[in-house]
Amino acid sequence: MRSRVRGGFNYDDHVELQQEGIRMTKALFQDTLLNDTLDMTRPVTLGSIMSQSGVTVxxxxxxxxxxxxxxxxxVDKHVIISAGVHGNETTPLEMMDRWMSDILAGKLDIxxxxxxxxxxPEAINQHTRFIDTNLNRLFDDQVIPTNTESVIAARIKHYTEAFFCNTPKDxxxxxxxxxxxxxxxxxxxxxxxRSRNETRSLDLVNFLSAAKVEALMLANAPSSxxxxxxxxxxxxxxxxxELGQVNRIGENDLAQFKAFDRAIRFLLAGQGLAMAKHDHLPVMYRVTRTLMRLNQDFNFLFAEDVENFTSFVHGEVFxxxxxxxxxxQNANEAIVFPNPRVEIGQRAALMVCQVTIRYEHGQIIFD
Structure with missing residues (x-):
């Protein structure tokens, strides 16, 4: 049987890819990656499948x-893409679901x-930031009580270590x-x-440029x-x-992040970001201070709807x-992630100032 070609589009090959994707999805997921993961009423299907092109999931x-x-x-890169560390941040989850569906359908080269x-998943289902405590504050070396998030953090650390084991650091x-x-x-x-390793490469900035991520903040101290x-x-x-603002699953406008989606696909395909057209450079900031909440009596003087990167004049009390x-403490110092309701001892905001960067030995440097 001859393949039917319509204007350079091979219809039979397209149908075969779709059918293969359906077979693979049914073998591994009852529905989709996201829906299966969030359906806590039934166990997920564990195991591996291999596509006709040799991709193993x-x-x-x-x-x-x-x-x-x-x-x-x-293979020149080993890439972890994580989402849902905070349960009410759902745009990346919907994007990840699409990437996996396209991988299974053979439409995203790997x-x-x-x-x-x-x-x-538990916090995602409840559309809440966390259940017991902020998961994204549990990755330092401090001993923490056992709770919902500490168990998840330990599991994430385990899989991160296993995934990167015996791979080139760069x-x-x-x-x-x-x-x-x-x-x-x-x-x-x-x-x-901020780390003790060379983890601010030119490749990373090229990715952000291709993805049209608007700004990059360079942290000045270790965190958790x-x-x-x-x-x-x-x-x-x-x-x-950070991709937009929190919203419920199904209410996100993914069209706002077409460039980011395209850059991820280039990255996963291993094609090199030089192939992606990018003439956009993110605005560069250095973190000047981390504001920690130390007292019960803690608050900001600005309104709840003040935007991230709102700046203040030198000496202005906020x-x-x-x-x-x-x-x-600096001219045009701006605030990011202000949250007066964090637990005592946790970060309540970052303060940032714009900075000019340069590259030395392929790494970001700023004065």
């Missing part, structure tokens, strides 16, 4: 799915080894995808954690976030990436922590 456990390219492909993580990537609680002057932005953990303990090129006033 393995479900290790609920929320942890590994994808391995064909044996014939040279040229690197990758691990998809849907971190906190081939390790981790993109932890989030959404902001409040609106931002930059609709999308990233945070590069998941991206910091993968950078500090596994030398991964790691970022926390809040208080007990008797201590909170004020801008």
């Amino acid at each position: 393995t479900v290790h456990e609920r929320g942890f799915i590994e994808v391995i390219p064909p044996a014939s492909r040279d 040229g690197c080894r990758c691990l998809f993580i849907i971190a906190h 081939a390790r990537w981790h993109l932890d995808l989030h959404c902001s609680i409040r609106r931002s002057k930059h609709h999308s932005f990233a945070v590069s954690p 976030t998941y991206s910091w953990y993968s950078a500090e303990h596994h030398s991964a090129q790691a970022l926390t990436i 809040g208080h922590d007990g008797d201590k006033p909170l004020m801008a």
